[in-house]
Amino acid sequence: MRIAVAYSSKKGLQKEYRKHLEEFLFDQEEEPPPSDFFAEGDSECTINAVMEAFRSKGHTVCGVEADDEAPVNLARSRPDMVFNIAEGLFGDFRESYIPMVCERLGLPYSGSGPLTLAVCLNKERTKEILSYHSIPNARFMTVSPNEKINLDGFKFPAIIKPVAEGSSKGIFDDSVVDDARTAKKRIVEKIRKYRQPVIVEEFLDGREFTVAAWGNGTGFEVLPIISISYDELPSNARKIYSYEAKWVWDTPEKPLDIFKCPADLTSKEKKLIEDTVRKTCAVLGVKDLCRVDIRFDSKGVPNVLELNPLPGILPNPDDNSCFPKAARTAGYNYPDMLDNIIRIAAKRWGIGKESENRRTGERAAKKSRKSK
Ligand SMILES: Nc1ncnc2c1ncn2[C@@H]1O[C@H](COP(=O)(O)OP(=O)(O)O)[C@@H](O)[C@H]1O
Ligand SMILES: [Mg+2]
Incomplete structure (x- = not known):
């Protein structure tokens, strides 16, 4: 398959930030951005690892920065599938940008659509929908x-x-x-x-879990559940998976051992969590993949903290990226995991043998036109 990986690189986001300053804030006193401002950008390492993994599975791959030129670049390259990991930097629709462009151009893409990505980015809107559907949340x-x-x-x-x-x-x-x-x-x-x-x-003070899931409809599968333990955090630290816990106290050089996958759960607890994750993804219209953060309340009821329909997929196991961790526990190495996401998305878009045949047909037609 010809895959375009659409990403928001750290460099791209910094460019975006400078542009934003010039366009919108030129007459305002500007404070420097907070230290965690670019936390969501994709590193060169992740972008290269994703592209390399797809190549190792026999796909033809190009990279597309989710910037102003993305629509032109995607229109020009017309891949069979856009693999979307672009999170953007500004605005309610920053995670929806690539899906919106793809829909406009008629290109299949992996992951959830613009509405789901925009709603899940907003914790208030998400919790309103969860509450409407009686899914417990704080x-x-x-x-x-x-x-x-x-x-x-x-x-x-x-x-x-x-x-x-x-x-x-x-x-x-x-x-x-x-x-x-x-x-x-x-x-x-x-x-x-x-x-x-x-x-x-x-504040929910029970145990915390993060749950990766993939698929659509009847093929929706919850991957092994990850539990997060706070025992390794500094003793005076709050029991949360904070910015410090995620990025400062946990480094590839000195990884924090705070995850357990599969988590120790009774079969009843496991089923409760899995059912909550399935229902959550269904009511929010998640497609292909998602990671749902869950925390028990004092009565042991799984509450949904939030959904990550564009979950982090850092390649190095020491980075403690949770979607790849759950996939690994289920027996998928990094390239297998990515290839499976593409398969799930391709199935949803009805791409498979047919498109191969269509492309071969198109190539044959082009050739015969040229030879005339
Ligand atoms: N209502 C809550 N009760 C207890 N802990 C919470 C609650 N909301 C968030 N947290 C803690 O903060 C962490 C980050 O919150 P989350 O809503 O998942 O934000 P992010 O989108 O940054 O991951 C969670 O993993 C959890 O440890
Ligand atoms: Mg979270």
Whole structure:
């Protein structure tokens, strides 16, 4: 298959950031971006590993940066499938950009569509949908910039997060607060720093899991569940998978041993989690792959923290990237995992032998036109 890997490289995001400054903020005092601002960009290492893995499976591969030129580059290369990992940097639709372009151009792509990606990026919208479908999730409220903060009746401890980020951006040890006074202070700080509303959630103090799943419809499969243990974090650290835990305390040189896959669970707990993940992915219209973060409440009920329909797929096992970790436990090495995602997406788009035949036909027709 001819695959275009669409990504948001770290370099690409920095260019995007400079452009944004010039276009939108030229007359404003600009604070330097927070240290975690580019946390979601794809490293050269990941981009190369993905392309190399597809090549090793016999695919023809090109890379496409999800920038202004992406529509032209995709239109020109017209791949059989776009493998989308591009997360973008600005706006509610930043993760939906490549799917929107692909739909416009009539190109098949892997993963969820624009609506699912946009909704799942926004934790408030996601939780509203989960609640509507009676899927347990922590009680919450949101606070917008300049809105009066009223925390009356809110139970503490609580956790304060930017409403639309990922990769633990904006979720530091200090995001967990024990009282209304600290909460107010933190809300103001986070709104200023991340330039968006914040979501305040009641703190779930049970065990945490992250659950990878792939497939569609009846072929939807939950991969081995990963548990996250906080025993290895510094003793005074909050029991959350914070930015520090994800990127500072856990490095390939000194990996934190906080994951267990498959997690120790009774068969009842496992089924409860799997059912929650299936239902969650179904109501949000997830396609092909997703990772769902789950935490038990004090009664042992799995609550959904959030969905990651564009899950990280870092290649090095020491990077502790959870989707590849779950796939590995299920017996898929990195190239096998990527190839399976492409197969799942191809099946959904109805691509297979038929398209091979069509392409061979097209090539034959071109040849005969040329020879006339
Ligand atoms: N309501 C909550 N109760 C307890 N811990 C939470 C809650 N929300 C988030 N966390 C902790 O913060 C981490 C990051 O939050 P999450 O919503 O998954 O954001 P991100 O999109 O950055 O991964 C979670 O993995 C979990 O450890
Ligand atoms: Mg998460």
